[in-house]
Amino acid sequence: MTSEFGLIQRHFSRATPGAVLGVGDDCALLQPATGMQLAVSTDTLVADVHFFADADPEKLGWKSLAVNLSDLAAMGAAPRWATLALTLPEVDDDWLAAFATGLYRCADQFGVSLVGGDTTRGALSLTLTILGEVPPNQALRRDGAQAGDEIWVSGTLGDAALALAALHGRVNLTDADLITLAARLYTPTPRVELGLALRGLARSAIDVSDGLLADLGHILARSGVGAIVEYTHLPLGEIVHDYAAHPEFDACVLSGGDDYELCFTAPVAHRKALGEIAARLGVRLTAIGSIRAEPGLIVRDAQGQVLDMRHTGYDHFSA
Amino acid sequence: MTSEFGLIQRHFSRATPGAVLGVGDDCALLQPATGMQLAVSTDTLVADVHFFADADPEKLGWKSLAVNLSDLAAMGAAPRWATLALTLPEVDDDWLAAFATGLYRCADQFGVSLVGGDTTRGALSLTLTILGEVPPNQALRRDGAQAGDEIWVSGTLGDAALALAALHGRVNLTDADLITLAARLYTPTPRVELGLALRGLARSAIDVSDGLLADLGHILARSGVGAIVEYTHLPLGEIVHDYAAHPEFDACVLSGGDDYELCFTAPVAHRKALGEIAARLGVRLTAIGSIRAEPGLIVRDAQGQVLDMRHTGYDHFSA
Numbered sequence: 001m002t003s004e005f006g007l008i009q010r011h012f013s014r015a016t017p018g019a020v021l022g023v024g025d026d027c028a029l030l031q032p033a034t035g036m037q038l039a040v041s042t043d044t045l046v047a048d049v050h051f052f053a054d055a056d057p058e059k060l061g062w063k064s065l066a067v068n069l070s071d072l073a074a075m076g077a078a079p080r081w082a083t084l085a086l087t088l089p090e091v092d093d094d095w096l097a098a099f100a101t102g103l104y105r106c107a108d109q110f111g112v113s114l115v116g117g118d119t120t121r122g123a124l125s126l127t128l129t130i131l132g133e134v135p136p137n138q139a140l141r142r143d144g145a146q147a148g149d150e151i152w153v154s155g156t157l158g159d160a161a162l163a164l165a166a167l168h169g170r171v172n173l174t175d176a177d178l179i180t181l182a183a184r185l186y187t188p189t190p191r192v193e194l195g196l197a198l199r200g201l202a203r204s205a206i207d208v209s210d211g212l213l214a215d216l217g218h219i220l221a222r223s224g225v226g227a228i229v230e231y232t233h234l235p236l237g238e239i240v241h242d243y244a245a246h247p248e249f250d251a252c253v254l255s256g257g258d259d260y261e262l263c264f265t266a267p268v269a270h271r272k273a274l275g276e277i278a279a280r281l282g283v284r285l286t287a288i289g290s291i292r293a294e295p296g297l298i299v300r301d302a303q304g305q306v307l308d309m310r311h312t313g314y315d316h317f318s319a
Numbered sequence: 320m321t322s323e324f325g326l327i328q329r330h331f332s333r334a335t336p337g338a339v340l341g342v343g344d345d346c347a348l349l350q351p352a353t354g355m356q357l358a359v360s361t362d363t364l365v366a367d368v369h370f371f372a373d374a375d376p377e378k379l380g381w382k383s384l385a386v387n388l389s390d391l392a393a394m395g396a397a398p399r400w401a402t403l404a405l406t407l408p409e410v411d412d413d414w415l416a417a418f419a420t421g422l423y424r425c426a427d428q429f430g431v432s433l434v435g436g437d438t439t440r441g442a443l444s445l446t447l448t449i450l451g452e453v454p455p456n457q458a459l460r461r462d463g464a465q466a467g468d469e470i471w472v473s474g475t476l477g478d479a480a481l482a483l484a485a486l487h488g489r490v491n492l493t494d495a496d497l498i499t500l501a502a503r504l505y506t507p508t509p510r511v512e513l514g515l516a517l518r519g520l521a522r523s524a525i526d527v528s529d530g531l532l533a534d535l536g537h538i539l540a541r542s543g544v545g546a547i548v549e550y551t552h553l554p555l556g557e558i559v560h561d562y563a564a565h566p567e568f569d570a571c572v573l574s575g576g577d578d579y580e581l582c583f584t585a586p587v588a589h590r591k592a593l594g595e596i597a598a599r600l601g602v603r604l605t606a607i608g609s610i611r612a613e614p615g616l617i618v619r620d621a622q623g624q625v626l627d628m629r630h631t632g633y634d635h636f637s638a
Contacts, residue, residue, distance in 0.1 A: 020356055024541065025461050026393040026525060027358035027451070032351045037339055039346035040434060042402040042448060046441035074345040083361040085404070085446040115359060122365035123442035127404040129361060132346070142344050206345060222343065 009119060011100040012084060018113030019081065028115035030081055036133040039077035043068050047124035057095045059186040060126075061102025066190050067209065068130040069110055070260040073195035074207040076140040077132030079110045084117035085127040110192055140198055140205035140264065145223035149203055149265035149291040152274065154191050154283050156237040157212055158249070159184035161256020165248050177239045188260040197277045198264060205264035211255035213309065216263050217297055226296045229289035231307055254299070255312040265291050328438060330419040331403060337432030338400065347434035349400055355452040358396035362387050366443035376414045378505040379445075380421025385509050386528065387449040388429055389579040392514035393526040395459040396451030398429050403436035404446040429511055459517055459524035459583065464542035468522055468584035468610040471593065473510050473602050475556040476531055477568075478503035480575020484567050496558045507579040516596045517583060524583035530574035532628065535582050536616055545615045548608035550626055573618070574631040584610050 009023065016022030021029035032038060045064055047053040065082060072079050084103070088096075107114055112130070163181035165171040173181065191207070198205060204223055206215045212234075220227055234253055236244075243249050266274060271287070278285040299307045328342065335341030340348035351357060364383055366372040384401060391398050403422070407415075426433055431449070482500035484490040492500065510526070517524060523542055525534045531553075539546055553572055555563075562568050585593060590606070597604040618626045 020455075021458070021460065026390040027360040027396065027458075029394070029453070029458055030357040030359060031455070032355075032357060034353060036351075038349040038351055038357075038450075040349060040400070040402060040450070041346040042404050042435055042437050042446075044404040044406055044437045044439045044446070046406055046439050049440055071345040075348070077346065081359070083359060083448055085361050085363040085448075087363055087365055087444060116361055118361050118363045118446070120363045120365050120444075121368055122444055125406060125439075125441055125444065127361075127363070127437070127446040129402055129404075129448040131357075131359070134348070136339075136350070139340070139346075139348055141340065 009117070011096045012114060012117055014104065014114070016113045016115050019115045022113070022115050030115065033133055035136065037136050037139065039072055039075045039132040039134055039139065040129065041068055041071035042127060042129045043071070044125060044127045053124055056186065057098040058102035061099040062106045062187050064126045064128050065103055065106040065112065066188050067260065068128045069190035069192055070188070070207040070209065072130055072132040073191045074140060074205050074262055075132070075134060076138060076195045076199045076205070077134040078196060079112045079130065079132045079192060081113050081115045081131040082107065083129045084114060086117065087120045087122040087125045089122065089124055110190065138199045140195065140202050142204055142206055142219050143222040145204040145219050145225050145265040145291050147225055147291055147293040148268065150268055150271070150287045151216065151227060151229065151263065151265050151289040151291060153208070153212065153235055153261055153263050153286050153288050154194055155259065155261040156235045156240065156284065157208070157259055157261065158240045158253035158256050159237050160188065160258035161252035162240050162243060164258070165252060171243065171246060171248055181239060185258055188258065190260055191262045191283065193281050194262055194277070194283055197281065201270045201273055202264040202266045205262055208259045208261045208263050210257045212263060213254050213297060213312065219263070219265065220297055225291050226294045227289055227291050229297070229299045231299050232302045233286060233288045235284060235286040250309070251312045254309060328436070330415045331433055331436055333423065333433070335432045335434050338434045341432070341434050342436070349434065352452055354455065356455050356458065358391055358394045358451040358453055358458065359448065360387055360390035361446060361448045362390070363444060363446045372443055375505065376417040377421035380418040381425045381506050383445045383447050384422055384425040384431065385507050386579065387447045388509035388511055389507070389526040389528065391449055391451040392510045393459060393524050393581055394451070394453060395457060395514045395518045395524070396453040397515060398431045398449065398451045398511060400432050400434045400450040401426065402448045403433060405436065406439045406441040406444045408441065408443055429509065457518045459514065459521050461523055461525055461538050462541040464523040464538050464544050464584040464610045466544055466610055466612040467587065469587055469590065469606045470535065470546060470548065470582065470584050470608040470610060472527070472531065472554055472580055472582050472605055472607050473513055474578065474580040475554045475559065475603065476527070476578055476580065477559045477572035477575050478556050479507065479577035480571035481559050481562060481567070483577070484571060490562065490565060490567055500558060504577055507577065509579055510581045510602065512600050513581055513596070513602055516600065520589045520592055521583040521585045524581055527578045527580045527582050529576045531582060532573050532616060532631065538582070538584065539616055544610050545613045546608055546610050548616070548618045550618050551621045552605060552607045554603060554605040569628070570631045573628060
């Protein structure tokens with residue numbers, strides 16, 4: 001590593017009270033809580049694949065951690081530590097300062113210590129690895145869904161995808177609407193508190209990063225079950241709702257990624273408890289369908305007719 | 320992620336007996352041993368910066384894990400788990416199969432479970448995050464060197480750097496010698512067993528990845544001490560020894576990276592114990608100098624004359 005690149009680490013060398021030893025040695029040293037299990041996830045964001053290369057670096061800093069926190073949320077794990085591997089084409093101090101600002105803002109909000117990393121020269125990309133803790137046998141996994149479970153989704157669907165469709169010129173939005181939806185795309189809120197609250201209630205969970213149908217499909221595949229989703233129950237924000245007749249609508253709501261909401265299943269008996277969680281956390285929770293033993297994922301309308309979802313890009317063979 | 324890229328994960332989905340839950344959920348779930356501390360390190364290797372883009376993928380798989388294991392070794396931590404973030408310009412099944420073979424060969428040899436990862440499209444780069452365990456207060460840190468400590472190095476220095484100099488056309492080697500040295504460059508052996516054996520004996524340690532002077536300099540900076548290194552004590556392999564008169568020699572031995580040996584300091588009283596470890600593990604251990612209170616890192620010859628090391632690329636201001 002050139003010394004120029006070594007200096008970059010200064011942007012990421014804040015004190016790490018959550019670690020025994022933070023940045024500056026061969027490894028960080030961490031003290032896990034006794035008896036807890038560790039939840040670990042790694043995500044890479046590549047310029048011009050996952051974000052625009054000229055993206056606002058502060059927002060990018062937030063998002064790079066937020067998407068990893070979303071994975072922890074989907075496991076019901078409490079965030080503890082993260083490492084950052086940052087590859088940059090050149091050293092731009094202003095960019096780095098803004099990126100670090102966004103990253104630490106997200107870290108502070110969710111109680112994460114950035115304990116280590118690496119900085120290298122190359123095409124712009126970021127790899128975050130996140131570590132959280134969860135008591136044994138309480139993690140929310142993909143493989144626990146059972147026939148009869150209700151399927152729930154937090155928040156609203158399609159906001160980030162509609163923003164992306166507008167940015168790509170496929171949808172026209174007013175400036176005000178674009179700004180509102182772009183916040184979902186650029187600075188998503190990981191559902192960390194919700195994930196913790198769902199321990200002991202949800203039988204399975206996943207975060208919606210690849211689209212509702214694809215991600216619910218992962219639960220079905222791992223659990224060996226099928227599902228019926230009620231098209232008219234899908235939770236929509238006001239702006240997305242107004243685009244219900246647009247050709248992009250179904251793709252945004254059912255196959256759009258980047259919302260980072262949680263999709264989970266729970267026994268019907270937990271409906272009241274889930275309502276109390278929604279009220280306490282101020283998070284909308286919507287039952288959108290049910291798990292059944294018969295394999296396959298179908299979406300049906302208010303009349304019970306099965307809808308053809310191939311136009312959304314969803315490949316039912318992957319479920 | 321396209322399904323084409325999703326399929327890549329099949330190459331990295333072996334059973335993970337070392338994990339509660341391995342690849343296939345939002346996070347991996349791990350059960351740390353009670354009371355142990357976690358050592359965590361992240362390293363990125365970028366094509367055409369850290370390796371040739373057309374490098375043998377099996378060797379690259381080995382090296383990408385080995386360099387992370389070297390960081391654990393330098394902490395005296397026992398390897399447990401790793402995650403892999405792999406960015407690829409295209410899906411090449413043969414390349415992936417060979418890369419996975421090398422990675423798992425290294426993982427199996429050192430008892431590491433690959434528990435998760437991410438695969439994305441982009442310029443070729445790899446980020447490994449490794450997790451190991453070490454009992455509280457037994458980690459080998461950079462900040463523990465004390466005046467009077469002897470400075471030790473494992474193995475031999477300069478082998479990998481001389482191979483690289485030959486591959487870049489700056490040094491002529493016989494084919495046999497190049498093959499021998501290239502093994503040090505492409506498939507380094509992390510000193511994991513040595514790191515574990517040094518718990519309770521070494522006061523500080525680091526792995527030699529950026530060159531002896533730079534890495535020893537990190538120990539000095541973190542410990543607030545200085546050092547004298549005896550030029551004639553530096554441990555050399557036969558091939559490197561024969562190049563002692565070559566203009567590249569000092570740069571290879573003193574500033575060459577990629578040897579992944581351990582440099583550590585220990586009280587003189589531990590000399591006998593270190594000799595027994597060297598014999599038991601079959602690892603050469605050489606005392607190359609001593610720590611002193613006076614700041615700065617100097618190299619002196621057999622006559623006690625201080626040598627000018629600026630031609631090695633070593634910047635003494637960084638110590």
